[in-house]
Amino acid sequence: MFKLIVFIIFSAWAVISSLGVVLFSNPVYVILWLLSALISIAGIFFVAGAELVGALQLIIYAVAIAVFYIFVLTAVPWEKALKKDSHYRVEGVIAFPFIILLYIEMFIVFTLGVMASPKKQLKLFIERIGNAEVVGSILFSKYFIAFEIVSLVLLMGMIGAVLIGRKESQTYDGDTS
Amino acid sequence: MMEIAINLLIILIKILVILAIALGIGAYLTLVERKVAAHIQRRPGPMVVGWHGLLQPIADGVKLITKEDLFPRYGNRFLYNLALIMALVPAVLVFAVVPFGPTIEIGGREIKPILTDVNVGILLVFGLGSLAVYAIALAGWASNSKYALIGSMRKAGIIISYEVAITFAVMGPLMLAGTLSTFEIVQAQIDQKLWYFWVQPVAFVVYMFSLLAETGRIPFDIQEAEAELVTGFTVEYGGIKFGLFPLVEWYVEVLTLSAIAVVLFFGGWSPINIPFLGFVDPLFFLGPFAPFVWFVLKVALLLLFVLWLHWTLPRYRIDQITAIAWKVMLPLALLNLVITAVIAPLIWR
Amino acid sequence: MTAIPLEAFLTVSGLIFGIGMFGLIVRRNLITILMSLELCLNAVNIAFVGADAHLGLVEGQIFALFIIALAAVEAAVGLGIIIAIFRYRKVESSDEVRDMRG
Amino acid sequence: MVKRVFQRPLNIIERILFIDFIKGLTVTLKQAFRRTITTHYPYEKLTPPKRFRGFLGHKVIDGREPQPAFNEWVERMKIEVRPGSSRCVVCLLCKRACPVPQLFEIEPEKLPNGKRVIGVFNMNLMLCTFCGLCVDACPVDCLFNSDIHETASYSRKDAILDLKALEEIGRDWQRRREKEEDKIWSDDEQRQRLWYENDVSIR
Numbered sequence: 015m016f017k018l019i020v021f022i023i024f025s026a027w028a029v030i031s032s033l034g035v036v037l038f039s040n041p042v043y044v045i046l047w048l049l050s051a052l053i054s055i056a057g058i059f060f061v062a063g064a065e066l067v068g069a070l071q072l073i074i075y076a077v078a079i080a081v082f083y084i085f086v087l088t089a090v091p092w093e094k095a096l097k098k099d100s101h102y103r104v105e106g107v108i109a110f111p112f113i114i115l116l117y118i119e120m121f122i123v124f125t126l127g128v129m130a131s132p133k134k135q136l137k138l139f140i141e142r143i144g145n146a147e148v149v150g151s152i153l154f155s156k157y158f159i160a161f162e163i164v165s166l167v168l169l170m171g172m173i174g175a176v177l178i179g180r181k182e183s184q185t186y187d188g189d190t191s
Numbered sequence: 192m193m194e195i196a197i198n199l200l201i202i203l204i205k206i207l208v209i210l211a212i213a214l215g216i217g218a219y220l221t222l223v224e225r226k227v228a229a230h231i232q233r234r235p236g237p238m239v240v241g242w243h244g245l246l247q248p249i250a251d252g253v254k255l256i257t258k259e260d261l262f263p264r265y266g267n268r269f270l271y272n273l274a275l276i277m278a279l280v281p282a283v284l285v286f287a288v289v290p291f292g293p294t295i296e297i298g299g300r301e302i303k304p305i306l307t308d309v310n311v312g313i314l315l316v317f318g319l320g321s322l323a324v325y326a327i328a329l330a331g332w333a334s335n336s337k338y339a340l341i342g343s344m345r346k347a348g349i350i351i352s353y354e355v356a357i358t359f360a361v362m363g364p365l366m367l368a369g370t371l372s373t374f375e376i377v378q379a380q381i382d383q384k385l386w387y388f389w390v391q392p393v394a395f396v397v398y399m400f401s402l403l404a405e406t407g408r409i410p411f412d413i414q415e416a417e418a419e420l421v422t423g424f425t426v427e428y429g430g431i432k433f434g435l436f437p438l439v440e441w442y443v444e445v446l447t448l449s450a451i452a453v454v455l456f457f458g459g460w461s462p463i464n465i466p467f468l469g470f471v472d473p474l475f476f477l478g479p480f481a482p483f484v485w486f487v488l489k490v491a492l493l494l495l496f497v498l499w500l501h502w503t504l505p506r507y508r509i510d511q512i513t514a515i516a517w518k519v520m521l522p523l524a525l526l527n528l529v530i531t532a533v534i535a536p537l538i539w540r
Numbered sequence: 541m542t543a544i545p546l547e548a549f550l551t552v553s554g555l556i557f558g559i560g561m562f563g564l565i566v567r568r569n570l571i572t573i574l575m576s577l578e579l580c581l582n583a584v585n586i587a588f589v590g591a592d593a594h595l596g597l598v599e600g601q602i603f604a605l606f607i608i609a610l611a612a613v614e615a616a617v618g619l620g621i622i623i624a625i626f627r628y629r630k631v632e633s634s635d636e637v638r639d640m641r642g
Numbered sequence: 643m644v645k646r647v648f649q650r651p652l653n654i655i656e657r658i659l660f661i662d663f664i665k666g667l668t669v670t671l672k673q674a675f676r677r678t679i680t681t682h683y684p685y686e687k688l689t690p691p692k693r694f695r696g697f698l699g700h701k702v703i704d705g706r707e708p709q710p711a712f713n714e715w716v717e718r719m720k721i722e723v724r725p726g727s728s729r730c731v732v733c734l735l736c737k738r739a740c741p742v743p744q745l746f747e748i749e750p751e752k753l754p755n756g757k758r759v760i761g762v763f764n765m766n767l768m769l770c771t772f773c774g775l776c777v778d779a780c781p782v783d784c785l786f787n788s789d790i791h792e793t794a795s796y797s798r799k800d801a802i803l804d805l806k807a808l809e810e811i812g813r814d815w816q817r818r819r820e821k822e823e824d825k826i827w828s829d830d831e832q833r834q835r836l837w838y839e840n841d842v843s844i845r
Contacts, residue, residue: 021544025552032556032579036563041571042270042332048575049325051556055582058552059604062544062593067585067604069311072318073358074608079578079615081351084328086571086619088344102635106566113562120554128546128594148598149605157602164609171613179620230674238682503670504663 021061027054039101045083052076066149197300205306209286213443218248220442224498231502251434258430263335266427270333275432278326278439281319285447288312290374292460292482304483305374312373313361316451317354320405323444324350327414327424330436334427342423345509346414349404352516357401359524363387363394363531364455367538373451377459383538386464388456390534393527395456397520402452404512406444408497410504411512449493453486457493460486549590557583568635570622574615581611692822695772695787698765698803699811700728706820712782722757728809729784730760739779745769746776763805768798788815 031054034047052075059068153161222237222244229236237244262268287306294303309315324347331343364387365371368379380386388395404411414423425436458464460482462472474481507515556579563576585604592600625637656662681688690696703725715731716723737746744766751761777785788811795801803811 018544018548021548025548028552029555029559032559032563035572035575035579036559036566041569042267042329044572044575046270046273046329048578051579052582055556055586058549058586059589062549062589064589064592064601064604065309065311066314067589067601067608069314069318070605070608071585073314073321073354074612075578075582077318077321077324077354078351079612081324081328081347082615082619083571083575084325085344085347086623088328088332088340101566102568103566106562109562109565113558116561117554117558120550120558124547124550124554128550149601152598153602153605157599160606164606168609168613171616175616175620177620178617179623227674230678231670233673233676233678234680235678235682499667499670499674503666 017061021058024054024057024061028058041087045080045087048083049076049080052080201300201302202306205304209306210283213283213286213446214438217438217442217446218252220446220494221251221438222248223495224441224501227495227498228502231499252431255431255434260432261427261429263427266335267333270329271427274326274329274333275428275435277329278323278436281322282439282443282447285316285319286450288315288373289447289450290377290454290459291486295479303374308372308374310375311371313365313371313376313451313455316373316447317358317361320444320447321350321354323405323440327440330428331424334424336427338420339424339426342414342420342426346407346424348509349407349411349414349512349516352513353401353404353520356397356516356520356524357405359521359528360394360397360401361455362524363391363527366528366531366535367391369539373454377454377461380458381461381470384464384469385466385538386456386458386461389464389466390538391456391527391531393523394531395452397524397527398452398456400515400520402445402448403497403500404516406448407440408445409501410507412506413509413512445494445497446490449490449497450486452493453489457489544590544593546590546594549586549593553583553587553590555583556580556586570625570637571619574618574622577614577618578611581607581614690789690791692789692819692824693787694789694791695774697767697788697790697793697811698770698776698808699786699788699815700730700763700805700808701784701786701812701816702726702809703729704816708783715782720757722753722755722759724759728760728763728805728812729782730763731782731784732758732760733781735779735781736776736785739775741771741773741775742769760805763808765803765808767793767801767803786812786815788812789819 028051031047031051035044035051038044038047052071056068056071056076059065059071225247226236226244235243237247240246240250262271288309289305290308291304294301296302327343327346329343331339331341334340364376367383367387367390368376370376370379400411403409407414414420415425420426425433428436453459462470462474462481462485464470472481474484477484560576560579560583563579564573567573567576585607588600588604588607590600592598629637629639652662703723705725707729712729712731715721715733719731719733721731732748732750734748737743737748740746747762747764747766748760749762750758752758772787774787777787780786790811793801
């Protein structure tokens with residue numbers, strides 16, 4: 015019961031924060047709302063019993079990734095961006111019914127899926143030896159190749175980001191349209 | 192029902208004690224720092240308020256609180272105040288996973304002197320500790336000042352760089368202990384009769400470098416840089432708001448990271464260690480209080496070491512700091528990780 | 541101590557995913573579009589973890605970890621591209637990037 | 643001729659074990675346990691050297707005037723000599739020497755017997771840079787720089803010294819330091835003598 019109340023609080027917080035991400039116009043407020051959403055989602059993970067994912071959510075998402083955004087926000091001069099309106103108004107109105115449609119579809123699929131799903135097979139085993147250990151052991155045995163591929167993708171992403179974001183002073187001068 | 196009430200009471204008392212420790216000792220560390228600085232420079236330091244300046248932090252607090260609250264005209268007032276809260280809360284929250292001593296019995300009830308024994312405690316420490324970067328970035332942005340912005344950007348860069356190094360550095364002790372919970376790590380060190388400092392000196396060096404960089408201590412205090420940036424991101428803060436930023440950044444964070452260093456490398460509350468043989472306890476006469484005294488003693492020594500460094504070394508340049516992080520500290524930490532993986536079975540036995 | 545039902549997780553996940561999708565459509569600024577994308581990825585993570593809590597498995601958490609890692613890559617590359625676009629074209633709105641249109 | 647100083651690069655052992663870093667730490671640790679060398683200012687005060695340029699003052703006539711300059715100037719300016727009061731002969735040379743002449747407000751007072759005496763001598767020290775040009779210009783060794791350096795006060799009016807205050811400073815100076823030998827910088831013993839003798843209060 016107590017768990018459920020905490021979960022509801024975190025969920026409401028997350029939904030409100032994500033609404034803030036979508037609706038606010040100033041980029042700095044948007045990044046703050048995103049941070050708030052990430053932290054509340056980490057809270058949801060903790061409530062659900064996935065401490066490892068929650069802690070990694072805090073470390074990687076809330077610290078590393080969101081700080082990238084802050085860096086970019088301060089690196090780009092935003093006076094120009096703030097003058098324009100920040101949303102496509104017409105497209106938003108058109109898209110709204112489709113979002114509702116998406117929700118209805120999700121609702122149907124989820125109800126069907128939940129009715130068909132089995133219950134708690136490995137719960138006891140996991141509770142005996144601890145969550146983080148189980149995640150680690152399965153991650154490094156069954157999904158080892160996937161893990162390595164993800165690390166490779168990370169490396170490629172790093173190199174790509176460096177290559178793309180590098181300042182090439184000569185190449186594109188005079189090429190701007 | 193009675194059981195729940197007693198448990199809640201215990202948790203409340205723990206929270207109060209931890210808050211008192213974090214903020215009270217944090218405030219008194221200002222006096223310690225001033226005294227250490229003064230004596231290294233052959234001055235007596237604060238002497239007037241109280242015996243040898245013992246009431247100086249209270250006097251400072253009263254002075255700062257009664258000061259006028261200034262605000263830069265074109266700043267953003269909401270973010271300006273939010274930055275302060277975001278600096279204070281994560282720094283104090285980290286204390287929730289610091290174990291102060293072994294399990295004790297009071298009135299037939301076993302009490303762990305730790306607020307929450309999460310099984311990912313160490314990850315939580317670094318996750319929460321690094322949230323300070325938002326406080327600093329926001330403070331710099333909301334102040335609408337060039338110096339504040341430069342200082343906050345420098346700090347964000349340094350924290351990102353050293354977060355990587357510190358995470359890889361603590362992986363060594365974690366691998367030896369085989370757990371992520373702070374309480375269990377200390378227990379593992381006592382069981383294995385080994386402070387991890389004896390087998391992980393490289394990790395300890397990397398950890399200390401990262402501690403200094405993340406808390407903005409000399410030699411890595413380029414984001415404050417009194418001479419060039421007029422104290423960086425706190426330029427536009429006045430009164431008690433200015434007082435709280437250094438309190439959090441220089442004292443509370445150093446305190447938490449020192450406590451975590453003691454937990455990871457110096458066996459928490461255990462007495463002096465002879466590797467693989469056992470523990471020597473010169474403070475045995477204190478009985479059940481000895482572990483707590485040992486813990487406080489180790490943290491205090493580490494903290495004094497940090498202060499001592501502060502008044503010895505000059506300041507690095509920003510490019511040197513990030514170059515050290517990526518070119519020296521990260522490879523060292525990775526190398527240490529490989530070696531640890533080789534020797535770990537020897538220690539597990 | 542009752543467990544949280546799977547429906548609750550899925551509801552939150554679906555709500556946040558829809559909001560993120562909406563933001564992806566209506567946002568004009570490139571960086572805020574990326575942020576909305578992060579919201580979508582997080583919603584998927586919630587669904588994975590919730591399914592784990594329901595089924596008692598850990599595969600969902602492993603995939604959540606993979607998603608977090610890939611989100612890091614996505615943020616790095618995406619922000620690099622945005623900085624490059626801004627540097628060479630001096631625009632930061634998604635309807636001004638139309639060099640391919642001819 | 644440029645002297646080139648080469649620093650030996652650190653060898654690998656010194657780099658790994660932080661040798662020079664530890665050397666620096668030992669230096670600061672040694673200093674930390676030594677005796678402190680400071681003065682606790684409001685409770686202990688140092689005596690400034692005699693040539694210190696503090697607040698200005700007027701020396702009074704006590705028979706030690708520079709002769710024959712003093713007698714010549716008294717004769718020329720028709721000054722009545724009153725022992726115990728200011729030596730000023732109203733020559734206005736200090737005002738002419740001053741970079742900020744508005745600082746001085748000097749007026750003589752005519753006596754019924756045809757002689758003159760200094761009547762008003764106000765110095766607005768808000769404008770003063772303590773450069774000492776007026777002191778050099780004074781022909782009768784009247785205006786001088788005293789060693790009073792605690793010049794803070796609660797009102798701007800307190801920064802304007804009138805004749806009475808100047809004479810008081812002069813008397814105090816003559817009592818305490820006139821006979822002291824003139825050194826460029828006082829020796830350590832003299833510097834460490836505490837400054838408790840000064841009883842002049844600038845209002």
